[in-house]
Amino acid sequence: MKSLSPLKWFASREGLYYLALVLLLVAVLPLVLGPFRLNMVGKYLTYAFVAIGLVMCWGKAGILSLGQGVFFGLGGYSMAMFLKLEASSPEATAIQSTPGIPDFMDWNQRTELPWFWEPFNSFSFTVIAIVGVPVLLAFIIGFAMFTRRVGGVYFAIITQAIAAILTILIIGQQGYTGGVNGITDLQTLMGWDIRSDASKNTLYFVTVGLLFLCLFVARMVQNRKLGRILVAMNAQETRVRFSGYDVAAFKIFVFCLAAAFAGIGGAMFTLIVGFMSPSFIGIVASIEMVIFCALGGRLSILGAVYGALLVNAAKSGFSETFPELWPFAMGALFIGVVLAFPNGLAGLYQNYVMPLEDRLFKRSKPELKTAAEPVATRPSAEKADNYDPMTNTCSPEKS
Amino acid sequence: MGTTDTTASGRSFGKGLGFRKSLMTLAASVMLATSAQAATPGTAEVNTTGLAVTDDTVTVGILHSITGTMAISEIGSVQAEKLAIKQINASGGVLGRQIEFVQEDGASDWPTFAEKSRKLLRQDNVAAIFGAWTSASRKAILPVIEQYNGMLYYPTFYEGLEQSPNVVYTGQEATQQILAGIDWAVETKAAKTFYLLGSDYIWPRTSNKIARKHINKLGLNVVGEEYYPLGHTQFNSVINKIKLKKPDVIFASVVGGSNVAFYKQMKAAGVDFTDEKPLLLTISVTEDEIRGIGGENVEGIYASMKYFQSLDNPNNKEFVAAFKEAYGDDMVIGDVTQAAYLGPWLWKAAVEKAGSFDIDKIREVFAGIEFTRAPEGYVRIHENHHLWSKTRIGQAQSDGQYKVVYETEELMEPDPFPEGYQ
């Protein structure tokens, strides 16, 4: 990628896309929506973090994780543990038999704070944990699996099992985790009330800010050599390996990156929603996150943001007006996206709107196509020699 | 509601069905508890906090899951709440105002519950919310409802350990169900040993904790305690353990789909509950659940709850008839459905006693509010916002109904933070 000066970059097509998203999230939505709806948009955006991570590891590198909810949850739980400790000051919990520990521990006859809760008294530790814990787990999983060349479907199913394990564990160990109810009744962040309208507004803008930070990181990775290797790996893993690259290391890296994004999203989710519970970790939640990414366009990080926004907005809208129809619509959406628009909204945009733009603005074919990375992979090529249906996701474009 | 108003409504509805007559009697009984006020007080007077109250209507919210995994359980509550609202409207409404409701779907998803309760309180300004079923959904709603000072009427029997100024708990808290149940088993069935079994989440665990303490206080033994993940369907191992330990009583708080598997497999393993060897005492299987399990699979088990559809009293007969008329003859009514039905009536009584829809004024008058026409007989609101109610033991019959075999003499006092049981 040619490096452009920032000004020129914003005038380029890709720059305009980002500008449009900034305008939408920073100006249009806050002006149009009331505080209640804006808070909901904030919640949707926390899922966009996960979706961006999935674009990187599934869309680009071909690693489909059905356990992103795990990382989302770990980030969210880290934040929730900090907030819960703050809400459980000895004064606030004076009626408990052991004041100063979270209420659910007291109900479960715990008389002291478990060791792994202790560090969460510190905000700086919490901030590190929000990214660090998901990344650590992602590293362990990734290291164990990718160095043994587990990929594709196996990886998806194992991550799904991990999501199931974590859910059962959290629900079962309610004295330590709050069980199925989760960690609830979170009030303040370092003395700052997170429940008022004003603070919800602030949290929204913080989320938007962090989201653009993640977009920036993702874009950086995607536009460097690293990003190209990921794409190449997806298409022809063996050839990349034969070219001397350590494929496993790249996969571990991108998986950890996705986990970090998900962790940040989870932490913001806890702040915005005000609690964290195992239902955001499980299989259903994790698969829904994949669909946000698939709808937006699995190859486009911007598409992922729109995908998360649209699916969730549709979910809220539909379930308010036609609760019975919502699962049908959602199901049809899954099938439709996969069958008809494998590249999601971004693919549609690239195929139909972009040519129109070109004609309208008489642009020459721009050299920047990053918003939706052109399809560089050809499944047919590999089918001929070593096509392996188990370990490979192929490029979605058929025609 | 004032004297003159009651007579007026009595005149207009007096020629209706017996059902309506009874509603009139109800209105009269509520009236007894209230001081006389103007017929239809002005809106500015009864609503100083900007709730959705007009001169003719008042809007409330219903918030349950009608989609997702919890829909199975929550639909009965929605039906009961709508029925109560319809009946209240037919009897003249609340403070002369017809009740309108906004229904939202919690979609079995806890943030959705929080979100929708916020919508109900902020956008719709509802005067009351009838809703939530699982503890998790209630815990999600709780901060919202406390923040915006709403009032939730929560129907499910639950684990206790909570007492919010913004919630009225119309179901039983754990001690009400458990203590009476165990005492009954010990006194009338001479039970000595207990096996505690539950689904793995907060309600069964808290319930079993209370049960264990109580059993130990009585000087008796718990020979096993076991939890299975929600949705678990293989119970052969625990059935073997039960056979090995030979407890006198299996105390079961298994919920959802697991119930079906558990009772079918117990039956298949040659356990005939009518033999009462061991006796099975559940706190989770209402008539609703039996529909899915099949009456023949649970015949003979005992349940400890406050309400059974077969309760023999005039209130209940009317209620069951009205419910079947509204939703079809094949409907069954479980404990929670009845508790949900109480919500709107209790709210109405409180509003009329306070002479206002304002949450703060209602809260002050809660303690001592009675509902004499409750299908379960008689309930009274305790100052801790739970209900005084009787606990009954029913034995399941093959037709899916319970036969009431025991009823506590006194109303059980609700005690969400039981001393010595924590």
Added chain:
Amino acid sequence: MFDGYTSSELMSIFAMQGFAGLSLFSVFVLMALGLAIIFGQMGVINMAHGEFMILGAYTTYLTSGFFQLYLPGLFGGYFFVAMILAFLICSALGALVEWLMIRHLYHRPLDTLLATWGLSLIMQQAYRSIFGAREVGVDLPEWMMGAFSVTDLVELPINGLFVMIIALSTAVAVYLLMYRSGYGKKVRAVVQNRPMAEAVGVNSAGIDRATFALGSGIAGIAGAAFTMIGSTGPSSGQAYIVDTFLVVVFGGAQSLIGTIVSAFGISQAQSTMEFFLSGSMAKVLTLLVVVGILMLRPEGLMALKVRR
């Protein structure tokens, strides 16, 4: 933990526990066989597998209702009719799904996961709209309830035995079909090398459709059998999906024998641990062990040696 029991009591318990493990094993086999064909042989990640099973269960429910109404005299035998119907209906739906959806996705296995997940949402909501959100109770004929008493303590549930017999006969039938018939030969040929199979005149599209239908039909039989021991509700199918996939993957996806071996291993591990630990922890430990072994041996227990 064994204090205070006589040795005969202990023996009986071990016998019973062994039987519990075996009946869990047959449940796993039934769950996994259909998926082993669809996922293992065809590479389609069918997330709607649980919903196909529940379709079989609802078929059983309807059949039992029909017999009660119109043929009460034959009620004792309705279950066999129900199983055949469940197989037919599920395989018909399977063929339809294959034709509408799956056949466009053979070269994109991960996308089958998303599409079939969508399918499962639609099927669940359809059950909810048709049968109501509540679970339905399926009446069983009298002879299927109760137990054989071998000794005082050892009692073998009849429906457990029945599930075992169904599992065994289904497994044998699938084995014969896949390894001892012309059809099976074609399926294996298509799986191993599609272009070559086509070149020698195998109608690979037809084979695909038949195979998918077969897998769905077996899911239907499993669903019918599970009405005896589990619940039948719109979302009951989801409970099975993780276990089912793990059994198939653990066994080595392409090996039917591997599926059986892995079902045996997982079921014995789980039921033994359940006896000594609480149910939740047993489940967590079993899953952890399976995931751990899969990390060490990603190709599963019985990998087919294929040159990659």
